[in-house]
Amino acid sequence: MEWNEFFLALGQTVAMTLIAAVLAYLVGLPLGVLLYTTGKKGLHPNRVVNFIVGLLVNILRSIPCLLLIIILIPLNRGVFGRATGEWYTMIIPLFFASFAYVGRVVETSLNEVDQGVVEAARSMGASSMQIIVKVLLTEARPSLLLGVALSTISILGYTAFAYDFGAGGLIARAYSIYSSHPINYLSRPDIWVILALIVVVVQVIQEVGLLLSKKTDKRRIAK
Amino acid sequence: MAEIEIRHLSKSFGEKKVLDDVSLSVEKGDVFGVLGLSGAGKSTLVRCINGLARPDEGEIYYQGELLCSAKKPIEKQKRARIAMIFQQFNLLEQRDALGNVELALELNKVKGKKVRKEKALACLKRVGLEEQAHQYPSQLSGGQKQRVAIARALALEPEVILSDEATSALDPETTQSILALLKSLNKEYGITIVMISHQLGVIESICNKVAILDHAHLVEQGGLSDVFLNPKTEIARSLIYANNVHTELNEHHFIRLLFDGNADEPLIANIVQQCSILISLVYASTKVIDGKVYGQTVIKRPKDPAEREKLAKYLTLHNVKFEEVKSLGME
Numbered sequence: 001m002e003w004n005e006f007f008l009a010l011g012q013t014v015a016m017t018l019i020a021a022v023l024a025y026l027v028g029l030p031l032g033v034l035l036y037t038t039g040k041k042g043l044h045p046n047r048v049v050n051f052i053v054g055l056l057v058n059i060l061r062s063i064p065c066l067l068l069i070i071i072l073i074p075l076n077r078g079v080f081g082r083a084t085g086e087w088y089t090m091i092i093p094l095f096f097a098s099f100a101y102v103g104r105v106v107e108t109s110l111n112e113v114d115q116g117v118v119e120a121a122r123s124m125g126a127s128s129m130q131i132i133v134k135v136l137l138t139e140a141r142p143s144l145l146l147g148v149a150l151s152t153i154s155i156l157g158y159t160a161f162a163y164d165f166g167a168g169g170l171i172a173r174a175y176s177i178y179s180s181h182p183i184n185y186l187s188r189p190d191i192w193v194i195l196a197l198i199v200v201v202v203q204v205i206q207e208v209g210l211l212l213s214k215k216t217d218k219r220r221i222a223k
Numbered sequence: 224m225a226e227i228e229i230r231h232l233s234k235s236f237g238e239k240k241v242l243d244d245v246s247l248s249v250e251k252g253d254v255f256g257v258l259g260l261s262g263a264g265k266s267t268l269v270r271c272i273n274g275l276a277r278p279d280e281g282e283i284y285y286q287g288e289l290l291c292s293a294k295k296p297i298e299k300q301k302r303a304r305i306a307m308i309f310q311q312f313n314l315l316e317q318r319d320a321l322g323n324v325e326l327a328l329e330l331n332k333v334k335g336k337k338v339r340k341e342k343a344l345a346c347l348k349r350v351g352l353e354e355q356a357h358q359y360p361s362q363l364s365g366g367q368k369q370r371v372a373i374a375r376a377l378a379l380e381p382e383v384i385l386s387d388e389a390t391s392a393l394d395p396e397t398t399q400s401i402l403a404l405l406k407s408l409n410k411e412y413g414i415t416i417v418m419i420s421h422q423l424g425v426i427e428s429i430c431n432k433v434a435i436l437d438h439a440h441l442v443e444q445g446g447l448s449d450v451f452l453n454p455k456t457e458i459a460r461s462l463i464y465a466n467n468v469h470t471e472l473n474e475h476h477f478i479r480l481l482f483d484g485n486a487d488e489p490l491i492a493n494i495v496q497q498c499s500i501l502i503s504l505v506y507a508s509t510k511v512i513d514g515k516v517y518g519q520t521v522i523k524r525p526k527d528p529a530e531r532e533k534l535a536k537y538l539t540l541h542n543v544k545f546e547e548v549k550s551l552g553m554e
Contacts, residue, residue: 116309116311120309121330123274123275123302125299130329130330138318142317219359221361
């Protein structure tokens with residue numbers, strides 16, 4: 001077993017996942033706020049805007065990740081000078097595959113915020129921007145943090161497609177083990193090491209998200 | 224000049240008219256009660272006053288100036304003059320008591336973190352919660368939460384506090400302490416309070432004026448003792464008198480005796496002794512309004528016309544208001 005290679009692959013997987021997740025939230029968070037704000041319960045209900053944005057989000061979400069990667073080849077080439085073959089060429093496809101999803105996750109979290117506090121803020125003369133920043137995002141924080149963990153794990157799942165484009169990462173590595181040892185790959189320890197590493201990474205993301213959410217949730221403080 | 228004057232306010236939600244040509248006037252320093260059953264339009268009325276709802280027709284004037292109307296939305300500065308407290312308290316769960324009060328100041332761009340903190344602490348102290356400043360809503364009782372909400376309302380030094388069923392989620396004891404707090408703020412700072420409730424007891428314990436809303440219409444309005452002692456409409460009677468009366472005695476006729484605060488003598492006993500009429504008591508209730516005892520007693524109407532006449536004479540002689548009623552107002 002080549003531990004260095006494992007850790008390199010692990011690093012690639014984590015790097016492409018995290019960078020894509022950060023980018024996805026940079027766009028997905030405002031997108032979720034827009035979906036919420038223009039939605040039925042929102043601060044400025046607007047059926048037309050909500051319908052159009054919602055439709056675009058749904059269309060984007062319904063494109064399979066692999067297809068998205070293929071379509072984004074020219075964009076990748078324009079940005080990185082190459083379409084495939086390096087771990088970072090996965091960032092843009094992963095971002096496109098996930099920001100719409102993140103938007104929906106954020107929207108769901110905001111929808112959980114009690115309308116009463118929004119109303120109270122409004123009665124105190126708050127502007128919409130103040131309500132979003134000081135009320136909605138604050139009150140939804142525990143739920144938003146759980147959403148981050150959920151979204152990141154789903155992005156991690158998409159990194160599997162890196163195999164198809166020689167972009168590296170742990171999951172791709174597992175497939176290459178299979179293709180070079182198709183008969184007895186399951187009896188090889190390295191495939192199980194990969195499996196264990198992935199499980200650990202997913203668990204860490206999940207637990208960190210859960211822990212942050214719980215730690216910062218003031219509703220959980222005992223009397 | 225009225226503190227708040229509502230002129231011909233109407234509002235519908237879709238087909239349903241929730242306010243129909245409502246006009247009322249609240250003077251500075253009033254504790255103005257709006258009484259009505261759920262769905263009568265009380266909440267919408269008070270929400271219109273601070274812009275949470277926009278009327279379809281009519282205007283609201285504040286200290287003589289147009290506050291808002293169907294065409295004109297409320298201005299931010301004026302909104303801060305009119306604070307609001309809610310049935311469900313509506314505190315931020317993720318901020319502690321102090322943070323919740325500071326929010327009101329932050330939203331209105333009060334400069335300086337220290338200034339905000341000191342102001343917020345003073346408000347918490349005023350409502351008796353300075354020791355709970357760093358507790359979160361999940362750690363506070365219902366009454367404490369409402370106190371934080373009141374402190375939050377006070378932070379902007381409002382001239383009016385609107386209370387939307389602020390005590391309806393609280394137990395009777397806590398309700399009384401919150402009402403006492405509101406009353407003291409009214410007395411101390413001259414804050415005008417508009418108080419919505421479906422609970423008669425809440426209105427009569429602190430309000431000096433009352434309006435009764437029924438199915439989008441304002442049916443009665445006036446001084447508390449006037450309206451409560453002499454309700455003119457059926458709905459007002461049923462709200463005021465029929466409280467707690469469950470009766471199947473509708474085949475009988477009744478006489479309602481009204482006491483106006485001067486009745487010191489044992490009237491019923493006197494009637495029995497001096498008129499030799501055996502009185503059958505059906506319902507009795509007394510209330511303390513503005514420090515005077517008011518009340519009503521409902522008795523069965525005597526069957527004998529001679530006795531009836533004698534009773535009427537006796538009551539007239541002793542300045543006791545009375546009226547014949549066919550039921551107790553419970554339709």
